Amino acid sequence: MTEPFTTDVKIRFADVDDARVVYYPQFLDYCHVAFEDWMEAGFDKPYADIVQREKVGFPAVNLNVDYAAPARYGDTLRVRITCTHLGNKSATVRYEMFRVRDDVLCADARVTVACVDMDTFEGQPIPPHFRAFFSAAQS
Amino acid sequence: MTEPFTTDVKIRFADVDDARVVYYPQFLDYCHVAFEDWMEAGFDKPYADIVQREKVGFPAVNLNVDYAAPARYGDTLRVRITCTHLGNKSATVRYEMFRVRDDVLCADARVTVACVDMDTFEGQPIPPHFRAFFSAAQS
Amino acid sequence: MTEPFTTDVKIRFADVDDARVVYYPQFLDYCHVAFEDWMEAGFDKPYADIVQREKVGFPAVNLNVDYAAPARYGDTLRVRITCTHLGNKSATVRYEMFRVRDDVLCADARVTVACVDMDTFEGQPIPPHFRAFFSAAQS
Amino acid sequence: MTEPFTTDVKIRFADVDDARVVYYPQFLDYCHVAFEDWMEAGFDKPYADIVQREKVGFPAVNLNVDYAAPARYGDTLRVRITCTHLGNKSATVRYEMFRVRDDVLCADARVTVACVDMDTFEGQPIPPHFRAFFSAAQS
Numbered sequence: 001m002t003e004p005f006t007t008d009v010k011i012r013f014a015d016v017d018d019a020r021v022v023y024y025p026q027f028l029d030y031c032h033v034a035f036e037d038w039m040e041a042g043f044d045k046p047y048a049d050i051v052q053r054e055k056v057g058f059p060a061v062n063l064n065v066d067y068a069a070p071a072r073y074g075d076t077l078r079v080r081i082t083c084t085h086l087g088n089k090s091a092t093v094r095y096e097m098f099r100v101r102d103d104v105l106c107a108d109a110r111v112t113v114a115c116v117d118m119d120t121f122e123g124q125p126i127p128p129h130f131r132a133f134f135s136a137a138q139s
Numbered sequence: 140m141t142e143p144f145t146t147d148v149k150i151r152f153a154d155v156d157d158a159r160v161v162y163y164p165q166f167l168d169y170c171h172v173a174f175e176d177w178m179e180a181g182f183d184k185p186y187a188d189i190v191q192r193e194k195v196g197f198p199a200v201n202l203n204v205d206y207a208a209p210a211r212y213g214d215t216l217r218v219r220i221t222c223t224h225l226g227n228k229s230a231t232v233r234y235e236m237f238r239v240r241d242d243v244l245c246a247d248a249r250v251t252v253a254c255v256d257m258d259t260f261e262g263q264p265i266p267p268h269f270r271a272f273f274s275a276a277q278s
Numbered sequence: 279m280t281e282p283f284t285t286d287v288k289i290r291f292a293d294v295d296d297a298r299v300v301y302y303p304q305f306l307d308y309c310h311v312a313f314e315d316w317m318e319a320g321f322d323k324p325y326a327d328i329v330q331r332e333k334v335g336f337p338a339v340n341l342n343v344d345y346a347a348p349a350r351y352g353d354t355l356r357v358r359i360t361c362t363h364l365g366n367k368s369a370t371v372r373y374e375m376f377r378v379r380d381d382v383l384c385a386d387a388r389v390t391v392a393c394v395d396m397d398t399f400e401g402q403p404i405p406p407h408f409r410a411f412f413s414a415a416q417s
Numbered sequence: 418m419t420e421p422f423t424t425d426v427k428i429r430f431a432d433v434d435d436a437r438v439v440y441y442p443q444f445l446d447y448c449h450v451a452f453e454d455w456m457e458a459g460f461d462k463p464y465a466d467i468v469q470r471e472k473v474g475f476p477a478v479n480l481n482v483d484y485a486a487p488a489r490y491g492d493t494l495r496v497r498i499t500c501t502h503l504g505n506k507s508a509t510v511r512y513e514m515f516r517v518r519d520d521v522l523c524a525d526a527r528v529t530v531a532c533v534d535m536d537t538f539e540g541q542p543i544p545p546h547f548r549a550f551f552s553a554a555q556s
Contacts, residue, residue: 012446012449012450012453013156013157013162013449013453013464013465014155014156014157014162014164014165014446014449016153016155016156016157017152017153017155017212018152018153018155018159018211018212018326018329019329019335019337019396020157020159021337023152023153023310024306024310024337024338024341025153025303025304025306025307025310026153026303028302028303028306029303029431032302032303032429032430032431033429036429036430046491047430048296048430048490048491049491051296051297052491057297059297059299059302059345059348060302060343060345061344061345062342062343062344062345063302063341063342063343063345064340064341064342064343065340065341065342066339066340067337067338067339067340067341070337070399072157073156073157073465074463074465074466074469118297121348151307151310151311151314152310152314152325152326153307153310157465157468158468158474158476158535160476163445163449163476163477163480164442164443164445164446164449165442167441167442167445168290168292168442171290171291171292171441171442172290175290175291185352186291187291187351187352187435188352190435190436191352196436198436198438198441198484198487199441199482199484200483200484201481201482201483201484202441202480202481202482202484203479203480203481203482204477204479204480204481205478205479206476206477206478206479206480209476209538212326213324213326213327213330257436260487291434291435291440292433292434292435292440292442292443294431294433294434294435295430295431295433295490296430296431296433296437296489296490298435298437301430301431303431304431350435351434351435
């Protein structure tokens, strides 16, 4: 495997909750942003174009997230993406989110996505170019 | 005019920003929630049904908001709705948001909405039953 | 066990993503809202008061979510809450979210929370009255 | 005046509402992101640091927004920032948001902010270095 893809996500003023730490569902939004950055880097076009032109989507079917340390406003998270499982119609993508200032792991999310036809929402085998893309990220 | 419509909106754990007060764009989300509650009370069906079946929508074309006092997690806002302008193709809806615990006005938002055909997004005259509804809320 | 606690959460206009289904991290926000409703019903005071006066918090340390069916704008979700594990310093709360219109399970989330002192964010044993509360929800 | 500051904001998958256009309160979040980018570029440190170390904040006291055209998932907005009013204790910052693909103005927001002491939330005169910063952006 080549070096895993990483992308930085800045924690914004309103991403925190009343305890002044990132609201736990917000980390999943960071995963989605990182997923789009990753796809865009891999296919050299915006993920929106992929979804809209190729009519392929990758909705989440399972999430498993460990929260290890809080992140706060002013922090930046480095998201490291790997593929931990690649099936015929689904894949599991792992997002390890580290605070840039001290390299501490804040959250470790494994998101299993199904490949679907965006017109029908029916499952379908992962097309070859996406399969190659996920495969290259396997450890 | 009859008594203005009011609806209560609870401030949630993640509605605040890092200063631990409601993030200012969040008040506009409360306006939208209050607008839906108001429509639902007036037409006795969910606003989603109105939008989807009647193909009529009311997107915002102008906002004017005064922020007067902060609201915090644990507060409930009482939203008082009146119609301050009713044109042929647009209306201005005013949302006064008071903290229930001390009746202090936190935000006063005037949202001008256009009436559009949801299939084309083109402006259209406000249909008579909506016109009557907005008119009844004029002060 | 008595009947599990349930609470209804209305899907709002902006809770969906560009595929016009509820954005997957949004379901976790519904869990939090349901958790607060549940606590409020059990202790007869707002969860904000519990957190702020008792200085006890329950941050998520692990999430495991299965997404089974999409939910859309206009849907209401009935959230059924049970406690599936009760440890000394942590508990796992399960949220089954059903579409009210057809009783289909959309998402099944198990959220493990730690009990912490809100001043220090250090873990602590679950205080007896919370222990009794979680215990009553065990199946 | 030098060329106005601009920053690009990418519209994300969940920023839209059920009409598949950017939810109108979301544009105000883009303003806040752009404001932080602007401050960071001007003072060469993160806005979070400014707020936290200098104990100065700029909460919104008035918003006036014109919505001119919809923005969609896949669009990027170019936000152009100018200062349209500079008082002793407040300033009005204007955000013109253009779709990058066709240079159409989508939203034009004027946000009046007060300068406050973040410990007390009391208004205070804008400190000289911020005054110079806002002044340089006046047209």
